[in-house]
Amino acid sequence: MSTLKIENLSKQYGDVTALEDVSFEIEDEFAVLLGESGAGKSTMLRCVNGLTEPTEGTIALDGTEISDSQTDVGMIFQQHNLVEGVSAYLNALTGSLNRVSMLKSLFQWQSREDKLRALEALETVGLLEESHQRVSQMSGGQQQRVGIARALVQDPRLLLADEPVASLDPSSAETVMGYLRKAAAEHDVTALVSLHQVNIAAYFGDRFIGLKDGEKLFDVRRDELTPELIDDLYGSVETVGLAEQDETVEEILNNGKAPETASKPEAVTEEIEA
Amino acid sequence: MSTPRPESKSIATYFGYGEAGDSDAEQKLQDLKRRKTKRRLWTLASVIGGGVLFYFSLVVIEFNLGMLYNQVPQFIDALYGPNNYFPPGELFGIPFIDLGAYWSFMMEENLILTIEGGRIVWGAMFVTLAVAFAGSVLGLPAALLFGVMASERVIPYPFNFAFRATMSLIRAIPGLVWFLILIPLGGVGPFTAALAIMIDTTGYLGRLFTDELEEIEDGPIEGIRSTGANRSQVVSFGMLSQVFRQFIAWIAFDLEHNVRAAIGLGLIGGGGLGLELYVQRQTFHYTNMMACIILIFLLAGSVELLSQRVRSYLREEDDVEKSGVIEALVNAPKNILSSTMGRRGH
Ligand SMILES: Nc1ncnc2c1ncn2[C@@H]1O[C@H](COP(=O)(O)OP(=O)(O)O)[C@@H](O)[C@H]1O
Ligand SMILES: [Mg+2]
Numbered sequence: 001m002s003t004l005k006i007e008n009l010s011k012q013y014g015d016v017t018a019l020e021d022v023s024f025e026i027e028d029e030f031a032v033l034l035g036e037s038g039a040g041k042s043t044m045l046r047c048v049n050g051l052t053e054p055t056e057g058t059i060a061l062d063g064t065e066i067s068d069s070q071t072d073v074g075m076i077f078q079q080h081n082l083v084e085g086v087s088a089y090l091n092a093l094t095g096s097l098n099r100v101s102m103l104k105s106l107f108q109w110q111s112r113e114d115k116l117r118a119l120e121a122l123e124t125v126g127l128l129e130e131s132h133q134r135v136s137q138m139s140g141g142q143q144q145r146v147g148i149a150r151a152l153v154q155d156p157r158l159l160l161a162d163e164p165v166a167s168l169d170p171s172s173a174e175t176v177m178g179y180l181r182k183a184a185a186e187h188d189v190t191a192l193v194s195l196h197q198v199n200i201a202a203y204f205g206d207r208f209i210g211l212k213d214g215e216k217l218f219d220v221r222r223d224e225l226t227p228e229l230i231d232d233l234y235g236s237v238e239t240v241g242l243a244e245q246d247e248t249v250e251e252i253l254n255n256g257k258a259p260e261t262a263s264k265p266e267a268v269t270e271e272i273e274a
Numbered sequence: 275m276s277t278p279r280p281e282s283k284s285i286a287t288y289f290g291y292g293e294a295g296d297s298d299a300e301q302k303l304q305d306l307k308r309r310k311t312k313r314r315l316w317t318l319a320s321v322i323g324g325g326v327l328f329y330f331s332l333v334v335i336e337f338n339l340g341m342l343y344n345q346v347p348q349f350i351d352a353l354y355g356p357n358n359y360f361p362p363g364e365l366f367g368i369p370f371i372d373l374g375a376y377w378s379f380m381m382e383e384n385l386i387l388t389i390e391g392g393r394i395v396w397g398a399m400f401v402t403l404a405v406a407f408a409g410s411v412l413g414l415p416a417a418l419l420f421g422v423m424a425s426e427r428v429i430p431y432p433f434n435f436a437f438r439a440t441m442s443l444i445r446a447i448p449g450l451v452w453f454l455i456l457i458p459l460g461g462v463g464p465f466t467a468a469l470a471i472m473i474d475t476t477g478y479l480g481r482l483f484t485d486e487l488e489e490i491e492d493g494p495i496e497g498i499r500s501t502g503a504n505r506s507q508v509v510s511f512g513m514l515s516q517v518f519r520q521f522i523a524w525i526a527f528d529l530e531h532n533v534r535a536a537i538g539l540g541l542i543g544g545g546g547l548g549l550e551l552y553v554q555r556q557t558f559h560y561t562n563m564m565a566c567i568i569l570i571f572l573l574a575g576s577v578e579l580l581s582q583r584v585r586s587y588l589r590e591e592d593d594v595e596k597s598g599v600i601e602a603l604v605n606a607p608k609n610i611l612s613s614t615m616g617r618r619g620h
Binding site: 049069070071072073075077079080082083086094095098102150154 | 502
């Protein structure tokens with residue numbers, strides 16, 4: 001149960017305006033940030049996470065303003081950003097660093113509770129068996145799931161993910177998104193996820209915020225997402241690719257299934273529940 | 275160098291300074307030839323410059339082939355014969371080197387170790403090893419501190435320079451000189467030798483650590499930062515964890531280097547095998563010198579072998595789980611042993 005409130009957020013990198021006066025509020029839902037490359041999605045998420053300082057505006061989680069990286073906000077990165085040389089378990093355990101002193105963390109003297117939490121988080125993403133494996137030996141999809149586990153160990157109220165499936169094949173992308181959705185639901189956290197694959201977004205999101213050139217273009221619920229909005233977002237260039245995408249969006253909105261892999265959702269659900 | 279082909283117009287064309295043709299390709303060909311000519315001139319100039327320097331160096335050291343020629347018989351005399359490098363003896367009735375002569379000197383001077391009344395008395399070889407090992411361990415914390423602090427990723431730009439400069443200063447002075455400097459502090463002996471190695475390790479190993487830290491990736495650092503970890507946790511989990519194995523490999527390499535350094539320090543009074551070698555040289559006991567050299571060879575060789583095994587084990591470990599720092603150290607001997615025998619740990 002948590003609320004993220006963004007008010008008049010702007011971010012300037014020198015002359016470049018990455019975000020301009022963006023406001024929205026999300027509460028206990030799985031929200032998706034949409035927008036083409038360079039629209040400001042990463043900047044938005046990094047500001048919320050305190051990795052970048054906004055030029056103007058405020059970010060508040062449950063009424064408290066956020067200014068620095070903190071354990072209440074978990075982040076999943078496109079390039080996983082895990083320590084590759086150590087095991088999935090130790091990576092997940094780094095999610096608890098905030099709750100333990102430097103010396104204790106150095107000798108892995110985290111509480112039994114934190115250690116179990118790390119393993120449970122890995123169980124949530126279906127990696128309990130593999131938790132002793134080194135991250136560098138895992139597949140891209142598994143690495144992303146370890147990233148989700150690390151964020152869960154933080155016991156966050158808000159989960160952020162910056163294009164978590166951009167570098168994965170379609171099938172692993174769906175699996176990872178499935179686990180992300182499941183993790184958010186199980187831990188009862190609000191999630192803000194940036195994606196550029198419209199079909200995946202439409203399949204997994206409850207709420208859609210469209211960014212274009214740093215400005216908010218739309219903020220709609222699932223039933224209000226129309227092909228026209230998507231068209232606006234990605235520019236109304238008449239290309240074959242976009243024409244196909246239109247159909248895709250319509251299909252999704254009509255039957256609520258990820259189109260490319262009409263049979264896939266069952267498989268994903270199965271795997272997640274297993 | 276091939277001669278210009280008959281259809282070439284002139285030497286100048288060959289070197290790229292003749293008339294270029296009209297087409298762009300011909301112009302470019304001339305240009306390429308000119309560049310080649312310049313490169314050749316530079317190479318020629320460097321070879322001449324190097325040759326001149328070499329000549330003056332020979333003058334300064336009074337290089338003398340005649341002396342070498344006159345002395346060679348004397349050197350050969352010193353090789354073979356009683357009390358020489360290779361004393362004559364017999365092995366199973368066949369004329370061979372008298373290995374027993376080396377052995378009796380090793381025992382007599384306690385070069386390896388002896389047991390007296392149930393107590394082990396460590397010999398010169400172990401003194402050298404102890405100097406190297408103690409010096410390395412004493413120097414390690416400082417190397418770690420300076421190495422990490424000198425990295426721009428940890429300490430912002432102008433301040434990291436204080437640590438960098440200290441390490442440069444340490445390296446500018448050779449270990450042998452550090453020994454001389456520290457004599458008033460620890461006397462002429464193994465203790466001062468170990469202190470000299472400690473300082474040397476801080477300068478060299480620290481520098482290797484810093485270089486390694488420059489290579490780390492930003493991703494994991496940001497990942498750890500995003501969890502809300504504090505600054506020192508970001509340094510150890512985001513940065514140091516990326517270079518943990520490289521650090522271990524450099525420590526192994528440095529230990530290997532320090533064993534050789536300890537022998538050198540022995541020669542100027544630091545004790546151990548080096549000192550023994552020096553004493554025997556002064557009294558022209560070539561057989562005894564050879565006994566020391568054999569032990570030096572064995573000691574330096576086995577430490578190098580061990581260090582190489584550690585390093586190749588760290589490389590091989592790729593498909594083996596990595597445990598925590600403490601656990602890794604506990605498992606290390608077992609894993610090293612199994613990798614020495616050509617098998618993997620676990
Ligand atoms: N560190 C930075 N320095 C300068 N410009 C940046 C930086 N990060 C992002 N930008 C600029 O801000 C804009 C938004 O980028 P970003 O938030 O990464 O977009 P997205 O994630 O949607 O692709 C782009 O024009 C990008 O070039
Ligand atoms: Mg981005």
